Amino acid sequence: MTNLDSGSGPRPGGAAQPLAIELQGLHKSFGSVEAVKGINLNVAAGEVVAFLGPNGAGKTTTIDVILGLSQPTAGQVSVFGMQPRQAISRGLVSAVMQTGGLLKDLTVEETARYTASLFAHTRPVAEVLQRAGISDIADRRVGKCSGGEQQRLRFAMALLSDPELLILDEPTTGMDVEGRRSFWGAIRHDTAEGRTVLFATHYLEEADAYADRIILLRHGLIVADGTSSEVKAMAAGRTVRATMTGADEATLRALPGADSVEVRGDTVLIHSNDSDAVARYLLTSTRARDLEIVARGLEDAFIALTSDDTDDNMTSTGASR
Amino acid sequence: MSTGSLAAPDLTTRRAPGLGGFNLTVLRLEIRRLLRNRRTVLFTMVLPVFFFLAFGLNSAYANEPDGHGNVSAFVMISLALYGAVLATTSGGAMVSIERSAGWSRQLRLTPLSPAAYIVTKMLTALVLGLSSMTAVYVVGGITGKPTMPVYLWVITALCVWIGSLIFAAYGLFMGYLLPTENVMQILSFTLVLFAFASGLFVPLNQFPKLFQQIAQYTPLYGLNQLVHAPFLGGSLHLAWVANAVIWLAIFAGGAAWRMHKDTARV
Numbered sequence: 001m002t003n004l005d006s007g008s009g010p011r012p013g014g015a016a017q018p019l020a021i022e023l024q025g026l027h028k029s030f031g032s033v034e035a036v037k038g039i040n041l042n043v044a045a046g047e048v049v050a051f052l053g054p055n056g057a058g059k060t061t062t063i064d065v066i067l068g069l070s071q072p073t074a075g076q077v078s079v080f081g082m083q084p085r086q087a088i089s090r091g092l093v094s095a096v097m098q099t100g101g102l103l104k105d106l107t108v109e110e111t112a113r114y115t116a117s118l119f120a121h122t123r124p125v126a127e128v129l130q131r132a133g134i135s136d137i138a139d140r141r142v143g144k145c146s147g148g149e150q151q152r153l154r155f156a157m158a159l160l161s162d163p164e165l166l167i168l169d170e171p172t173t174g175m176d177v178e179g180r181r182s183f184w185g186a187i188r189h190d191t192a193e194g195r196t197v198l199f200a201t202h203y204l205e206e207a208d209a210y211a212d213r214i215i216l217l218r219h220g221l222i223v224a225d226g227t228s229s230e231v232k233a234m235a236a237g238r239t240v241r242a243t244m245t246g247a248d249e250a251t252l253r254a255l256p257g258a259d260s261v262e263v264r265g266d267t268v269l270i271h272s273n274d275s276d277a278v279a280r281y282l283l284t285s286t287r288a289r290d291l292e293i294v295a296r297g298l299e300d301a302f303i304a305l306t307s308d309d310t311d312d313n314m315t316s317t318g319a320s321r
Numbered sequence: 322m323s324t325g326s327l328a329a330p331d332l333t334t335r336r337a338p339g340l341g342g343f344n345l346t347v348l349r350l351e352i353r354r355l356l357r358n359r360r361t362v363l364f365t366m367v368l369p370v371f372f373f374l375a376f377g378l379n380s381a382y383a384n385e386p387d388g389h390g391n392v393s394a395f396v397m398i399s400l401a402l403y404g405a406v407l408a409t410t411s412g413g414a415m416v417s418i419e420r421s422a423g424w425s426r427q428l429r430l431t432p433l434s435p436a437a438y439i440v441t442k443m444l445t446a447l448v449l450g451l452s453s454m455t456a457v458y459v460v461g462g463i464t465g466k467p468t469m470p471v472y473l474w475v476i477t478a479l480c481v482w483i484g485s486l487i488f489a490a491y492g493l494f495m496g497y498l499l500p501t502e503n504v505m506q507i508l509s510f511t512l513v514l515f516a517f518a519s520g521l522f523v524p525l526n527q528f529p530k531l532f533q534q535i536a537q538y539t540p541l542y543g544l545n546q547l548v549h550a551p552f553l554g555g556s557l558h559l560a561w562v563a564n565a566v567i568w569l570a571i572f573a574g575g576a577a578w579r580m581h582k583d584t585a586r587v
Contacts, residue, residue: 100423117346
């Protein structure tokens with residue numbers, strides 16, 4: 001069920017190109033709490049990557065380390081082959097945070113002009129405000145802007161330095177469906193130019209719709225990493241459950257389309273794209289009984305991959321929102 | 322959304338800005354923000370003026386010579402200094418609001434260096450110090466009670482204004498250190514203590530010996546002696562300068578250090 005291949009995903013040509021993000025053995029602890037427990041991750045330039053996981057999975061902690069906002073307890077981090085801080089001072093990386101980061105007493109235009117003045121190289125403020133769709137509220141005080149407008153302003157600020165890597169930390173939290181759609185429309189329009197994007201989300205459909213590659217995090221570790229279609233394939237198919245004594249795992253694994261087999265005492269769980277074939281085999285060639293066939297949605301795949309085995313933990317995952 | 326073949330990002334053309342990101346656009350915007358906060362601007366002008374009107378104008382002071390003028394002028398310089406340091410401290414302490422808004426964290430995602438930011442904020446706070454100092458001097462001039470040569474009006478005013486920079490750094494440091502809700506209450510209280518310990522409200526020789534000895538090392542002591550020195554004449558003590566410079570370094574360094582560390586999410 002787990003696909004630990006952190007190097008997958010589309011790679012652009014040019015092998016000499018430094019990786020946009022490279023994490024090696026990343027650990028981060030806060031006191032006795034280990035938020036990130038050893039993450040290895042390579043993101044090539046031009047990839048659009050989703051960090052998917054429930055609250056507390058380590059998404060934001062990892063992002064903070066990539067942005068140089070916190071130091072790893074152990075491990076290496078490099079962004080375009082540089083220290084995060086170097087990449088930031090060159091305007092190569094920018095980020096859209098979930099909340100905060102704005103001054104209420106400045107106007108939208110002043111905030112953008114303030115931010116732009118700090119970089120050596122920027123795009124024109126007016127152009128960026130227009131791209132973010134907030135030209136018409138340029139003179140409005142930030143404190144009087146709606147949540148969605150403030151988020152577009154954060155997006156505009158992140159675009160000012162024309163970054164090669166854009167990091168979005170749960171950028172649509174608290175937005176309604178329409179707000180999310182139009183925010184992602186703006187991002188999609190923007191990333192068509194080949195920018196590398198890493199975004200954290202706990203909205204499954206966002207990861208599915210906007211990422212080339214989905215990385216599932218759980219308890220500070222990567223539990224799955226693949227293209228969105230690979231993750232979808234993981235979630236496709238059905239689980240066949242049967243009671244069966246003396247099951248031979250190896251034989252079951254060889255069944256058509258079986259991608260995961262689990263034997264728990266007398267219970268056998270087989271996940272397969274061809275559940276009919278599995279069921280037919282079990283009923284005709286083995287002594288299996290009490291057969292159950294259950295479809296698993298993307299949502300369930302997410303929960304299965306990112307939550308604990310106990311049912312009560314499922315309700316605490318972000319996916320249940 | 323995969324784009325297939327991609328042009329390699331040209332990393333070589335990217336550079337960091339000079340001066341750690343310090344620039345006049347930010348300074349102008351920061352001053353504009355500050356002046357939008359009319360309540361603070363008015364408060365830091367009205368309070369020292371009120372003190373001056375209450376304590377600096379009695380006829381005994383106006384008739385009693387002191388230094389190169391009269392006692393009224395001495396009191397005016399003292400209260401202008403009190404107003405200016407109250408103003409720059411308040412100006413600096415406004416970072417606590419930015420901190421709670423996550424703005425300092427946002428700035429850590431730009432090339433702006435903590436040192437450049439602290440310098441910008443200190444210069445911004447100086448505008449507030451200027452308005453407070455000017456208010457006291459203008460009211461002093463209108464009442465006609467303080468007397469000293471014109472050049473001393475100018476020199477002492479400049480000393481007060483520039484010296485208040487130390488407390489801009491103090492406000493910044495404390496603004497990063499203390500919780501937002503009560504930062505100004507704590508700072509107003511400490512300023513009153515510093516003012517007493519510097520001999521600004523009451524001459525130090527009226528306090529016990531031990532208090533006087535400790536007082537010499539407090540942050541407002543050196544500055545208070547320095548701003549009165551041109552008026553009183555007499556020699557300049559190196560200890561005063563050292564006091565002022567060392568406290569400035571501690572406060573500004575502390576502020577830059579805290580800003581560097583301030584990456585907490587809000």
